[in-house]
Each structure stands twice: as structure tokens, then as C-alpha cells.
Amino acid sequence: MHRTLSPRTLLLRVALAAVVLAAVMLACALVGTERISLASALSGSDPASPNPDFEILMHVRVPRIVLAAIVGAALAGAGVTLQAVLRNPLADPYILGISSGAGLGAILAVIGGLNWTLFGRSPIAAFAFAGALSTVWLVWMVGRVTGKFHVTGLLLAGVVVNACFSAVIMFLTSIARSQEVHATIFWLMGNMAEEDFLVLWVSGGSVLAGLVALFFISPQLNALSFGPVEAQSMGINVRRTQFVAFAVAAFITAVAVSLSGLIGFVGLIVPHGVRLVLGPDHRQLLPLSSLVGAVFLLLADTLARVVVAPAQLPVGVITAMIGGPFFLVLLMRYNRKVYRLT
Amino acid sequence: MTASVQLQDVTFAYRSGHPVLGGVSLTVERGTFLAVAGPNGAGKSTLLNLLAGLLVPQSGTISIEAANIRSYRQRDLARKVAVVRQESIPPFGFSVAETVMMARTPHYGHWGFETQADRELVAEALDATDTAPFAWRPLADLSGGERQRVFIARALAQDTPILLLDEPTSFLDLKHQVEIYDLLKSVQRDRGRTIIAITHDINLAAQYCDRALMLQRYQGPEASAKPVGSRASTGQCRIGPPGAVFTSAGIEEAFGVRVFAAPIGRESVFLPLGRLARDAGKMDLQPAPENPSPPPVN
Numbered sequence: 001m002h003r004t005l006s007p008r009t010l011l012l013r014v015a016l017a018a019v020v021l022a023a024v025m026l027a028c029a030l031v032g033t034e035r036i037s038l039a040s041a042l043s044g045s046d047p048a049s050p051n052p053d054f055e056i057l058m059h060v061r062v063p064r065i066v067l068a069a070i071v072g073a074a075l076a077g078a079g080v081t082l083q084a085v086l087r088n089p090l091a092d093p094y095i096l097g098i099s100s101g102a103g104l105g106a107i108l109a110v111i112g113g114l115n116w117t118l119f120g121r122s123p124i125a126a127f128a129f130a131g132a133l134s135t136v137w138l139v140w141m142v143g144r145v146t147g148k149f150h151v152t153g154l155l156l157a158g159v160v161v162n163a164c165f166s167a168v169i170m171f172l173t174s175i176a177r178s179q180e181v182h183a184t185i186f187w188l189m190g191n192m193a194e195e196d197f198l199v200l201w202v203s204g205g206s207v208l209a210g211l212v213a214l215f216f217i218s219p220q221l222n223a224l225s226f227g228p229v230e231a232q233s234m235g236i237n238v239r240r241t242q243f244v245a246f247a248v249a250a251f252i253t254a255v256a257v258s259l260s261g262l263i264g265f266v267g268l269i270v271p272h273g274v275r276l277v278l279g280p281d282h283r284q285l286l287p288l289s290s291l292v293g294a295v296f297l298l299l300a301d302t303l304a305r306v307v308v309a310p311a312q313l314p315v316g317v318i319t320a321m322i323g324g325p326f327f328l329v330l331l332m333r334y335n336r337k338v339y340r341l342t
Numbered sequence: 343m344t345a346s347v348q349l350q351d352v353t354f355a356y357r358s359g360h361p362v363l364g365g366v367s368l369t370v371e372r373g374t375f376l377a378v379a380g381p382n383g384a385g386k387s388t389l390l391n392l393l394a395g396l397l398v399p400q401s402g403t404i405s406i407e408a409a410n411i412r413s414y415r416q417r418d419l420a421r422k423v424a425v426v427r428q429e430s431i432p433p434f435g436f437s438v439a440e441t442v443m444m445a446r447t448p449h450y451g452h453w454g455f456e457t458q459a460d461r462e463l464v465a466e467a468l469d470a471t472d473t474a475p476f477a478w479r480p481l482a483d484l485s486g487g488e489r490q491r492v493f494i495a496r497a498l499a500q501d502t503p504i505l506l507l508d509e510p511t512s513f514l515d516l517k518h519q520v521e522i523y524d525l526l527k528s529v530q531r532d533r534g535r536t537i538i539a540i541t542h543d544i545n546l547a548a549q550y551c552d553r554a555l556m557l558q559r560y561q562g563p564e565a566s567a568k569p570v571g572s573r574a575s576t577g578q579c580r581i582g583p584p585g586a587v588f589t590s591a592g593i594e595e596a597f598g599v600r601v602f603a604a605p606i607g608r609e610s611v612f613l614p615l616g617r618l619a620r621d622a623g624k625m626d627l628q629p630a631p632e633n634p635s636p637p638p639v640n
Contacts, residue, residue, distance in 0.1 A: 004443050007455050089433050219454040223444045225432035233394050233427075234500065235420025235448035280434035283454055 017291035069294035074256040076293025078249040079267030093267035096158035100165030105131020132254035190263035190316030210252040218282040352402035377547035380557030424497035445499040467498040487518030554587035
């Protein structure tokens with residue numbers, strides 16, 4: 001009897017990865033510019049005599065750590081999904097124009113000098129979110145016209161929209177004042193900040209819901225890797241699967257982008273890394289990539305805040321600088337097993 | 343015997359306009375091995391895609407297992423018809439077992455995992471195709487013949503009464519070609535499946551199929567209305583026993599080449615010879631043995 005992935009193996013691995021994530025979260029919470037003691041922090045705080053350890057842990061470290069985990073999980077999950085539907089190992093969460101759409105939204109908010117807040121968030125986030133989603137919608141509509149299952153049309157539409165919007169972003173930055181330009185560029189490089197708990201609950205909840213939805217189409221993603229025509233002959237509802245995959249991946253990417261700007265590399269290399277080690281079955285690849293993505297971005301962000309302390313690096317710099325070489329090592333070790341590089 | 347697949351007056355044109363199939367009618371009985379031959383562009387793959395539900399005819403009806411194909415949902419049609427296409431390998435390295443298991447995807451339980459019944463069907467398909475010994479190797483590491491057997495295994499695991507194949511032996515060497523045909527024949531004989539295989543290898547197909555379909559390029563309504571030559575013809579397609587459809591006259595008419603024909607036993611072999619072929623002259627010396635009776639037309 002030949003067994004493919006069993007539910008028990010999957011649960012075991014997911015549980016293991018979740019434990020690792022929890023451990024890394026705890027460890028990273030204790031690392032930082034200020035030394036804090038866990039025992040003291042856990043003793044709590046009362047308004048009469050504020051406990052600095054507790055304040056730092058709960059209002060500075062934990063929100064940022066949770067934020068990094070949410071963003072990492074969203075980007076890695078979206079990357080897995082898009083690589084499967086587009087049947088393209090080079091796909092990342094930003095491939096369908098999300099990055100430029102979000103960037104355009106952000107720079108419009110900055111240049112417009114908007115200063116209202118929504119759920120304690122600056123308008124940059126809201127504009128980036130709206131820009132990301134409307135760009136993906138535009139790309140999807142254009143791609144749909146090119147043919148029933150034409151993934152190539154979708155990819156090309158994404159690339160062209162990206163290039164076009166990037167040009168608009170450059171145009172706007174060149175006519176904007178330098179202070180505004182700095183704010184935008186910093187945002188575009190990808191950056192973490194301490195967030196309000198409400199924001200974390202809402203975004204964490206929506207990313208988790210998105211990942212669960214994607215898990216339920218993961219068997220169909222396996223079949224879709226063989227191409228839409230093959231998948232349809234196997235009885236898969238291809239249009240529905242493609243639509244759910246694109247819509248949910250775009251949504252969780254937009255959430256991530258509006259939280260932390262454009263953090264590259266996570267959505268590209270984490271899925272590949274997990275696939276190289278554990279194989280291509282999306283039922284496993286999706287949940288595990290999300291967990292590994294969370295761990296990876298958490299570690300990268302911790303480095304970003306301590307390496308040049310008290311200053312901070314944009315986390316996107318760390319993900320690319322560490323993730324790139326790490327991925328190349330994985331690729332050299334495992335490529336013959338998983339990829340068809342002949 | 344009941345009809346497994348039935349086409350009635352099916353017309354199909356791609357969006358660009360020129361009709362590919364013009365009023366094709368044919369019946370394939372259950373448990374038949376049908377070989378479909380014809381020149382490039384005659385509409386063989388179009389016919390296959392129509393039967394797979396990927397294309398919808400402009401007019402006419404297609405019945406699968408006595409029900410109109412339009413009445414099936416994709417998922418239900420996939421319980422009736424399985425398709426083996428020319429190679430499509432994903433960019434990610436699925437193993438043989440994983441690939442074959444994918445045929446069961448629409449029938450997985452709520453949590454997206456296969457049931458015991460699915461595993462048994464897959465094990466059976468792996469055994470039938472002799473792919474079990476390398477079930478854990480990645481698809482990309484296999485030879486073309488092994489990989490083709492895996493895709494046939496996947497189609498078997500779909501557990502359908504009808505199997506469609508698009509040139510299952512192209513790119514394969516002689517030994518693997520014969521192996522694939524033996525495999526298909528055993529699937530037909532032992533499991534009673536209806537097999538419809540598109541092929542360019544008339545000689546091999548003639549040895550295995552029960553019925554043969556010769557599809558020609560659609561020439562417009564005028565051409566199909568009048569009889570061609572001495573034979574009554576429905577224009578675009580001729581169907582019948584292989585010995586009656588695969589004749590040198592039939593092949594010469596459909597493909598526009600001259601062939602050298604020689605009987606082996608119950609079937610003949612046909613060798614197309616071009617103008618500069620070394621034995622091109624032989625065709626004049628030895629006229630091709632022709633079936634004396636006019637081929638039955640369906």
C-alpha cells in the first residue's frame with residue numbers, strides 16, 4: 001500500500017512548527033536594546049507603580065513580534081498559492097502588481113498630506129490596501145479577457161501594470177518634496193512598527209481566515225500544478241479554484257503590505273525552502289510555509305532591531321541579505337530531488 | 343451492447359471561424375477500442391476535447407454513457423471520462439504515487455485527504471500499469487515511457503468507463519510503444535473500459551483496435567454532401583473495422599501521400615513513401631492489396 005501524505009504526519013509537523021514558532025516568539029521577545037527580565041515582566045504592572053519590564057514587553061516587543069509573525073505567514077502563504085496557480089516557481093506575492101498598486105496608494109496618501117486615522121492607522125495603510133486590491137482586480141480583469149485559463153495573459157498583465165505603476169510612482173516622487181519622498185521610500189523598503197492590539201487582532205484574524213480558506217483548496221492546487229486542462233479533466237472546478245486562490249492570496253498580501261510595506265523575499269524563498277525539504281504537496285506546503293514564514297520574518301525583524309541598535313534597519317534589507325544566501329545553499333543541496341533542472 | 347459515446351451531427355468551429363468538425367456523427371459501443379487517425383488539423387484533438395467537456399459544440403449533441411454531456415457537472419463528467427494528454431509536467435517534483443493519487447482529488451474527504459477506497463484504487467492502478475516499483479520516484483526522473491504509464495495509471499485511478507488518449511505513443515521508442523498498446527489492450531479486455539486513442543501510428547493501432555476512425559479535414563458542406571470517389575462517404579469521417587478503414591486508398595485520400603501496403607496476417611502494414619524514397623518505385627510494381635468490399639460506413 002502506497003501512502004501519500006497522511007493527516008497524522010501533517011498534524012504532527014504543523015504542531016512541531018507551531019511549537020518552534022512559539023519558542024522563537026518568546027526568545028525574540030526577550031531580545032532587544034533594553035534588557036528585560038521575563039520573571040519581572042510577568043509579575044504584571046499596576047497604574048500606581050509602572051513596571052518598565054512589563055511595559056516594554058507588552059506594548060513594544062509583543063505587538064511587533066505578533067505583527068512580524070502575521071506578515072511573514074501571509075506573505076509565505078500567498079507565495080505558495082501564486083506559485084501553484086501560475087505554475088511558475090518565480091512567482092511571489094507581488095507578481096500580479098500588488099507591490100506597485102500598494103506603493104501608488106501609499107505615495108498618493110503621503111503627497112495628498114492626509115492626516116486622518118482609521119483604527120489608529122495612518123491613511124498610508126488604508127491607501128496601500130485599497131491600491132493593492134484594486135490593482136489585482138484590474139490585472140485579473142485584463143487577464144480574464146485574454147482567455148479562459150490563460151495564466152500567461154495574467155502574468156503579462158501583472159508585469160505591465162507593475163512597470164506602468166512604478167513609472168507613475170517615480171514620477172510622483174520626483175515632483176514631491178524630499179521629506180515626503182523619504183517617508184514613501186522608507187515605507188516601500190518594508191518596515192515594522194509597533195501596532196495597536198486592535199489592528200493586530202483584525203489583521204491576524206483575516207490572515208488566519210485566508211490561510212484556512214487556502215488550505216481547503218490545497219488538494220486542488222496540487223492538481224492545478226499539472227495545468228488547468230489536466231485539472232479540469234480530473235474533475236476540478238478550475239475557474240473557482242483559480243478565483244479563490246487569486247482573491248485570497250491578493251487579500252492576505254494586501255493586509256501584509258498595508259501593515260508593513262513591501263517586504264521582499266519572504267514570499268519567494270520560504271515556499272521554495274519548505275518545498276525543497278518536505279516536497280511539493282500543497283496540503284503540507286501551505287500551512288508549513290506560513291509557519292516557517294512567520295518564524296523567518298520574526299528572526300529577520302529581531303535582527304533588524306538589534307544589529308545597529310538603537311537605530312533600526314528596514315526588515316526588507318535583512319530578509320534579502322540573509323534569505324538569499326540561505327536559499328542558494330538549500331537549492332544546491334536539494335534541487336535534484338524536487339526540481340526538474342535538466 | 344450500449345453506446346458509450348455518441349455524437350450526433352456535431353459541428354464545431356474555434357472562435358476564428360473556420361469549422362473544424364462539420365456534422366460529425368458516430369457511435370462508440372461500450373468496451374470498444376477505437377483508434378482515431380487523420381492528418382494534422384483534421385480535428386482529432388478537438389474531438390477529444392469535446393468528449394472531455396473542455397469544448398462545447400456549436401450544434402449537435404454529444405452523449406456520454408447515454409446522457410447528454412451538457413447534463414454533467416465537471417466533477418461528474420470526470421467520473422465517466424479520463425484523459426491522458428501529451429506530457430504535462432508540473433514545475434514542482436511530485437512523486438509517481440502523488441501524481442496518481444491526484445485523480446482522486448474530487449472525491450477526497452472534507453479535510454482534503456484520500457479515503458481507504460481512494461488508496462485501493464490507486465494501488466490497483468499502479469499495479470496494472472507496472473508503475474508500483476517506482477511509485478516514490480519523482481516524475482521528472484522517469485523515462486518518457488515510464489511517465490506515460492504513470493499518466494495512464496492516473497487515468498485508471500479516476501475509475502471511469504471511458505479513457506481518452508491523445509497520441510499516447512508519440513516520443514516513445516518501439517519497445518515502449520508496444521508496451522503502451524499492450525497495456526491499453528489489457529485495460530480494455532480485463533476491465534471492459536472504452537478506449538478512444540488518437541494516434542499517428544496506423545500500423546500499431548490496427549493491431550490493437552476494434553474500430554478505426556479516419557478523420558479528414560473538413561472541406562465545407564458541399565464536399566460532405568457528395569460521395570467521394572466510388573465510396574459512399576460522410577465526408578469528414580469514416581469509421582469501421584481497422585481493416586476496412588485503414589486501406590491504402592483510404593490513407594492516400596486522407597493524408598495525401600502514397601503508401602506501400604503489405605498484409606502481415608489479419609492486418610496490413612502501410613509505409614508512406616515519398617518521391618525520393620529509395621523504394622518509391624516499388625509501389626508501381628506491387629499494387630497495394632485492397633479490401634474488395636467497400637468499407638462499411640457508419
